[in-house]
Amino acid sequence: MAVGPATLARPAPVEGRPVTLRGLLEREGVFSWLMLAPGVLFLLAFVAYPFFYGIFLSLQDRRVASEGVFVGLANFRTLVRDAVFWQVTGNTLKYVAITTVLKLTGGLAMALVVNQRFRGRNLVRAALLLPFIVPTALSTVAWMWILDPTFSVVNWLLVHGGLISSGYSWLGNASLAMWSLIVVNTWRGMPFYGITLLAGLQTISPDLYEAASIDGASTVQRFLYVTLPVIKPVLIIVTMFSVIFTFGDFQLIYALTHGGPANATHVFSTWSFDIGMSAGLLGMGAAVALAILPALVVLIIGLTIYLRRE
Amino acid sequence: MIGPQGFLARARALYLPLALLLVAMLFPFYWMLITSIKPNRELYSAKIMPLVVHQPTLKHYIDLLYETNFLTWTYNTMLVAVVTTLASVVIATMIAYPLARLRFPGAAVVAIGIAATYLVPQPLLFIPMSDIINRLELGNTLTAVMLTYPTLLIPFSAWLLMGYFKSVPRELEEAARIDGASRFQAMTRIVLPLCTPGLLSAGIFSFTLAQNEFLYALIFLAKSEVRTVPIGVVTELIRGDVFYWGQLMAGALLGSIPVAIIYSFFVDYYVAGLTAGAVKN
Numbered sequence: 001m002a003v004g005p006a007t008l009a010r011p012a013p014v015e016g017r018p019v020t021l022r023g024l025l026e027r028e029g030v031f032s033w034l035m036l037a038p039g040v041l042f043l044l045a046f047v048a049y050p051f052f053y054g055i056f057l058s059l060q061d062r063r064v065a066s067e068g069v070f071v072g073l074a075n076f077r078t079l080v081r082d083a084v085f086w087q088v089t090g091n092t093l094k095y096v097a098i099t100t101v102l103k104l105t106g107g108l109a110m111a112l113v114v115n116q117r118f119r120g121r122n123l124v125r126a127a128l129l130l131p132f133i134v135p136t137a138l139s140t141v142a143w144m145w146i147l148d149p150t151f152s153v154v155n156w157l158l159v160h161g162g163l164i165s166s167g168y169s170w171l172g173n174a175s176l177a178m179w180s181l182i183v184v185n186t187w188r189g190m191p192f193y194g195i196t197l198l199a200g201l202q203t204i205s206p207d208l209y210e211a212a213s214i215d216g217a218s219t220v221q222r223f224l225y226v227t228l229p230v231i232k233p234v235l236i237i238v239t240m241f242s243v244i245f246t247f248g249d250f251q252l253i254y255a256l257t258h259g260g261p262a263n264a265t266h267v268f269s270t271w272s273f274d275i276g277m278s279a280g281l282l283g284m285g286a287a288v289a290l291a292i293l294p295a296l297v298v299l300i301i302g303l304t305i306y307l308r309r310e
Numbered sequence: 311m312i313g314p315q316g317f318l319a320r321a322r323a324l325y326l327p328l329a330l331l332l333v334a335m336l337f338p339f340y341w342m343l344i345t346s347i348k349p350n351r352e353l354y355s356a357k358i359m360p361l362v363v364h365q366p367t368l369k370h371y372i373d374l375l376y377e378t379n380f381l382t383w384t385y386n387t388m389l390v391a392v393v394t395t396l397a398s399v400v401i402a403t404m405i406a407y408p409l410a411r412l413r414f415p416g417a418a419v420v421a422i423g424i425a426a427t428y429l430v431p432q433p434l435l436f437i438p439m440s441d442i443i444n445r446l447e448l449g450n451t452l453t454a455v456m457l458t459y460p461t462l463l464i465p466f467s468a469w470l471l472m473g474y475f476k477s478v479p480r481e482l483e484e485a486a487r488i489d490g491a492s493r494f495q496a497m498t499r500i501v502l503p504l505c506t507p508g509l510l511s512a513g514i515f516s517f518t519l520a521q522n523e524f525l526y527a528l529i530f531l532a533k534s535e536v537r538t539v540p541i542g543v544v545t546e547l548i549r550g551d552v553f554y555w556g557q558l559m560a561g562a563l564l565g566s567i568p569v570a571i572i573y574s575f576f577v578d579y580y581v582a583g584l585t586a587g588a589v590k591n
Contacts, residue, residue: 022492031493032408036420039464046461047435054438113327124328126577128335130552133573133580135522137540140340141548143346145555151353152362153341168383191335192584199585248431250523255544268434275469276437277529286437289452293434300429 107193474508
């Protein structure tokens, strides 16, 4: 192919010259929008439209297979007077807050342990990430059996270890069920924190630690004044993402407890499923789902501001 | 240099916590495996030590394959995952390329829109989506999930790919353009080949997300012949009144294997995709 003179041989488009199809396609704006169009139209139709349609539904008394009636904010007024709504709010906050703290500390510990030099490190890293990549519904089924009321292996270990005299009903007791969910969610999500934070730790230059050691810093001081400041941005971003996704968690809770016993483990997603899908009250279900929106908007704005500043 | 004291220190800082972590993370998989090969008399007896298998059997696997629709579910899951992954990576590439490398009016709005669609959680959309799918008369068809899964896969893939596309030096593309390559050719022949690792990351991530999807499949696929593995296992193999745990664990284990195989081959790409959002290169 010709190099050099070809640059001169390609004149800039001049006014009045006939516009060819190829010339049009070469324009940055035309080319860009042609490329974008399929994806943008698809996301408008299947994300933006359902989102606004959901807001519209939440203002209606709408049942499956019948016409909706506009009722304004009546659904929301019913909700705030419903004790279950406040129980579900409490459950959701508890679930998100406690799992986030556990996943963050556990993940950080995991990253620090795996960040040491040892043989087979890549294999260990791959194995530790397994809970995160295996389909959640399927691994949750294994947990159902681990926590089975009659044949729980946890109970077997505790009884045979002499710690308790008879087994607990891990999923049948209201407060134990919530803690069981928290453990399973932590098990599933901790590797995400661990592996991402590990990638952050690996960006720290060994020189920094050496310099700190020469200055007489202890292990704890090196962690607080070298490690933590460097991985802080990663830590914050990972946590924000994880919080956003934990707010939307559905399948783990649906598979393990269905929100029971007696609403003790319902969160917004499972409760709105029960109302909207099982009971067929689409309007009310949409209103329940929208209850997470304010918290979500705050989180997303926070994340955006933080990413902009970085 | 490593004397007994060095070994003790290393055991405390490395081997002991590492062993604890591995046991905690892998025990449920071990439990799945041994439950699936235990005969019923071992599973449902309080007297037999449960941590190992005494007399392994493949009965649960045979029952699973012959008495349930497991193979159909597996076929459905693979078909949906492959189709949605390919479609999503192509569309995400078409979104990410102009956003990462070209200047045009509206770019900022589109970029923010893509990020927003990534962060909108599924529970906010499933009720209106169910109404839309009903009106399109797509209930109980795989088309329903093939249309909805890309809403989860495209935003993430596009976001991931933008990072890779930005990293290709502008000069390479300019040289090709000077030699007469069109914009499209510059993209497909110069930038995309250099971003193969990114395309692989996006593909693997999308594939695992598609295999993991639960909520849309639960709502749209109510007939056994069209179900995917997670839905089939949770809704049909859990039967309250009979002993079914062996079969259930066999199903959970077999259902996890496709993801685990793909993952083990491409673990580095998967980790790169996972960390791309959070760690800057």
